[in-house]
Amino acid sequence: MVREATTEQRILEAARKVFTRKGMAGARMQEVADEAGINKALLHYYFRNKEQLFVGVFKGSAEKQFSCIWDSLKQCDSLFPAIETFVSGYMDRMIEEPHLPLFIANEMNRDPDGLADFIDRGKESRARFLRLVEEAHTRGEIVDIDPRELLVNIMALCVHPFIARPMLKHIHGFTDEAFRRMIFKRKKTVPEFIIRSIRS
Amino acid sequence: MVREATTEQRILEAARKVFTRKGMAGARMQEVADEAGINKALLHYYFRNKEQLFVGVFKGSAEKQFSCIWDSLKQCDSLFPAIETFVSGYMDRMIEEPHLPLFIANEMNRDPDGLADFIDRGKESRARFLRLVEEAHTRGEIVDIDPRELLVNIMALCVHPFIARPMLKHIHGFTDEAFRRMIFKRKKTVPEFIIRSIRS
DNA sequence: TGCAATATTAACCATTTGGTTAAACCGGAT
DNA sequence: ATCCGGTTTAACCAAATGGTTAATATTGCA
Numbered sequence: 341m342v343r344e345a346t347t348e349q350r351i352l353e354a355a356r357k358v359f360t361r362k363g364m365a366g367a368r369m370q371e372v373a374d375e376a377g378i379n380k381a382l383l384h385y386y387f388r389n390k391e392q393l394f395v396g397v398f399k400g401s402a403e404k405q406f407s408c409i410w411d412s413l414k415q416c417d418s419l420f421p422a423i424e425t426f427v428s429g430y431m432d433r434m435i436e437e438p439h440l441p442l443f444i445a446n447e448m449n450r451d452p453d454g455l456a457d458f459i460d461r462g463k464e465s466r467a468r469f470l471r472l473v474e475e476a477h478t479r480g481e482i483v484d485i486d487p488r489e490l491l492v493n494i495m496a497l498c499v500h501p502f503i504a505r506p507m508l509k510h511i512h513g514f515t516d517e518a519f520r521r522m523i524f525k526r527k528k529t530v531p532e533f534i535i536r537s538i539r540s
Numbered sequence: 541m542v543r544e545a546t547t548e549q550r551i552l553e554a555a556r557k558v559f560t561r562k563g564m565a566g567a568r569m570q571e572v573a574d575e576a577g578i579n580k581a582l583l584h585y586y587f588r589n590k591e592q593l594f595v596g597v598f599k600g601s602a603e604k605q606f607s608c609i610w611d612s613l614k615q616c617d618s619l620f621p622a623i624e625t626f627v628s629g630y631m632d633r634m635i636e637e638p639h640l641p642l643f644i645a646n647e648m649n650r651d652p653d654g655l656a657d658f659i660d661r662g663k664e665s666r667a668r669f670l671r672l673v674e675e676a677h678t679r680g681e682i683v684d685i686d687p688r689e690l691l692v693n694i695m696a697l698c699v700h701p702f703i704a705r706p707m708l709k710h711i712h713g714f715t716d717e718a719f720r721r722m723i724f725k726r727k728k729t730v731p732e733f734i735i736r737s738i739r740s
Numbered sequence: 741t742g743c744a745a746t747a748t749t750a751a752c753c754a755t756t757t758g759g760t761t762a763a764a765c766c767g768g769a770t
Numbered sequence: 771a772t773c774c775g776g777t778t779t780a781a782c783c784a785a786a787t788g789g790t791t792a793a794t795a796t797t798g799c800a
Contacts, residue, residue, distance in 0.1 A: 381778075492708070510652065537736040
């Protein structure tokens with residue numbers, strides 16, 4: 341029952357694999373073509389050039405990443421469950437595509453202005469989360485903390501293991517499976533760590 | 541009174557600038573030569589090829605980074621001051637070279653096995669820190685937490701702003717100066733955030 | 741001074757790589 | 771069957787890029 345993908349989809353999927361692993365600078369058009377099982381010229385038939393293909397990949401990946409993360413918050417209307425949901429959803433997403441955070445960070449660093457538009461997805465949910473923090477503080481549930489700073493801290497605790505994965509694997513001698521287990525453990529311990537810190 | 545640097549040092553310094561900004565894949569030998577103000581062939585005179593030059597840069601940068609961070613801990617013999625010292629030292633170091641964390645993460649991701657040796661610097665200090673955590677827990681000063689997980693959390697909170705810098709700058713509309721101010725603020729708030737969470 | 745070793749350069753080379761072109765393929769409408 | 775548009779490919783091209791070479795400049799020293 342698998343609808344066979346269109347050529348354009350096959351290309352985008354192959355490009356996603358190659359670009360997220362090697363980055364824009366390290367990726368080779370020939371490698372994308374091989375991965376997709378097509379002739380290199382077809383890449384230029386569907387996407388004018390490497391830049392266009394890259395943008396197609398980055399846009400899709402970044403928007404999916406951020407919408408996934410933020411949309412999970414829509415049901416939450418109190419802070420602590422929101423934090424739990426956010427962390428859990430974020431980590432689930434990154435387990436699916438462990439290379440994505442580093443890829444996005446990297447390319448944003450290379451071309452901040454050109455790519456800025458693609459990371460705006462989920463702005464409303466983000467604003468809503470910041471409001472949840474303020475309200476929780478008003479109700480005296482949490483200590484006084486800059487909501488944006490709290491958000492940075494939460495994202496830091498979620499993302500960092502995936503950014504530092506090769507180093508963690510080397511220092512701790514993690515296998516892929518052990519790394520996965522650590523992430524699963526963190527789905528519980530990270531929200532606990534955060535909430536212990538801010539609960540008043 | 542500035543001792544004029546040797547050509548090899550000039551090359552390494554130029555290469556450091558280019559490599560840390562563009563990465564191994566994105567860096568161009570010609571650009572390094574231009575940055576150093578010398579002929580491209582000289583690069584191959586002092587360093588056999590791009591890979592060797594890259595290794596020279598990475599080794600120096602990574603070892604300086606990690607030794608800086610860990611050596612700052614040597615005087616501390618209780619946990620909370622150690623955390624304050626660690627965070628403060630880490631951030632000072634990264635303000636000097638904001639691109640380094642992403643560079644290291646990126647290249648470790650590209651060639652984990654080949655570069656693993658260069659990130660081992662400071663192993664003893666690291667072990668000592670883990671012991672400090674255990675002792676603090678034994679004395680009942682902190683809650684029960686996996687010391688390695690605590691360390692990951694601390695590093696996450698230090699490093700993440702530099703990894704996500706372009707995104708933070710875009711979302712929060714930070715200028716370079718505003719970003720610096722945020723980091724300086726975090727030198728105080730991050731240790732507070734951590735200690736609030738683990739103090740029992 | 742002059743010579744030998746080292747340092748530096750301009751010119752060049754081979755390969756890689758993004759991109760183009762013209763021809764072939766293929767499915768559907770006439 | 772045949773024509774036609776969109777699709778796919780093999781072959782090709784020019785620029786970029788890492789690397790080499792042979793000649794020149796510089797330095798230290800006998």
